[in-house]
Amino acid sequence: MAAAIKLLTVVGARPQIIKAAAISRAIANGFAGRISETILHTGQHYDDNMSDVFFRELGIPAADVQLNAGSGGHGAQTARMIDGIEAQLLKNRPDVVLLYGDTNSTLAGAVAAAKLHVPVAHVEAGLRSWNKAMPEEINRITCDHCSTWLFCPTETAVKNLEREGMVHHGMAKPNINAPSVHMNGDVMFDNSMHFAERAGKKSSVLRDQGLAQNGFALATIHRDHNTDVREHLNAIFQALLSLSDKHQLNIVLPVHPRLRKCMNANLDPGLGAAVDGSKRMHLIPPVGFLDMIELERNARLVLTDSGGVQKEAFFFNKPCVILRPETEWVELVEHRQAVLAGADAIRINEAADHFLASGVPACPPLFGDGSAAQRVCDVLVKDLG
Ligand code: UD1
Ligand code: UDP
Secondary structure (H helix, E strand, C coil): CCCCEEEEEEECCHHHHHHHHHHHHHHHHHCCCCEEEEEEECCCCCCHHHCHHHHHHHCCCCCCEECCCCCCCHHHHHHHHHHHHHHHHHHHCCCEEEEECCCHHHHHHHHHHHHCCCCEEEECCCCCCCCCCCHHHHHHHHHHHCCCEEEECCHHHHHHHHHCCCCCCCCCCCECCECEEEECCCHHHHHHHHHHHHHHHHCCHHHHHCCCCCCEEEEECCCHHHHCCHHHHHHHHHHHHHHHHHCCCEEEEECCHHHHHHHHHHCCHHHHHHHHHCCCEEEECCCCHHHHHHHHHHCCEEEECCHHHHHHHHHCCCCEEECCCCCCCHHHHHCCCEEECCCCHHHHHHHHHHHHHHCCCCCCCCCCCCCHHHHHHHHHHHHHC
């Protein structure tokens, strides 16, 4: 029997840890002797409720390597990660490095691996906002162009890669200059389906917050374009407050650490006091994934600038107001499951009013069939085994 493929998974930020659960589960369930996974945590996210909670509750094996890169400017943070990942690659020479999404941890993994000629597999490849002012757009383009396997969650992502000349036909073995592109569905869909039942049994978040099924909206805010720009942050909070008053609606907002920091710096004191004083605004610390999907499953409406939360709203058939001017998940907008409202208080109110009155229309599945992670493993075993 062939030796197991040595796979190095790099995670660092919250959504990557959650995504890694799907692949680790697929390896344990079907590829145990064929793929040997080592997990490297860059330490980009480090608070217990941004990192360790997900390892504990999603059954992800503990990280084998911890870089403790921590927070900082893009350059300093990414440099620490590249340095640490490179050292690990030189030490252990994996057959493939698996990277998720578009964070600085993704960028660091891509640059370190490509320069040492270690092939990269990118999960969530091909997504584009077409807005290079976003740090994530730079990260995802760079990672895609350093990759040997591009695992796309949607057909749109495949088309985006075609536009960039990334789709090659007739290659026996993919390589960094002629990568292989696969439409395999979204590992976040795998996870949401897998953990939804457990969330229903284990999570007490609705009771803890005094929330009724379909009696509240769920909001998340963490993009720098919203948190760091005073005008945008104030407009979003004004919109949330007015919605909660107008519709007598509880709004649950698990507060990302970037938002916590920026609320102190950027929220007008009067507005901050009104948010604090409102009985309907539930600002809570970040929650674990089971609590999060329990909130998503039971919300009437989701308002978010998160990539992951936009999709999860759709998985649970909930309307979504996207607090961004554009999205990588264009299918959601095309199928009228979500509306782009930016950080504009009027547009946020209009979109929310519409969805609270009408809900979302029926829609076919858009993100695969729940076995995206297994497909990733199948391809790697076929090409490397
Ligand atoms: C990062 C990603 C973003 C992703 C998000 C997911 C980049 C450039 N951005 O944004 O794409 O959507 O993660 O959540 O990679 N902090 C803490 N505790 C932590 C982590 C962060 O207090 O455990 C604070 C620090 O003050 C830090 C700030 O949050 O400076 C921002 O963290 P950082 O990882 O740089 O970016 P995110 O905004 O989390
Ligand atoms: N999430 C969570 N707890 C929270 C907020 C979000 O578990 O308090 C999960 C959410 O369900 C999704 C992922 O974190 O799976 C999204 O991460 P985030 O919004 O931080 O980043 P993005 O997806 O925008 O990169």
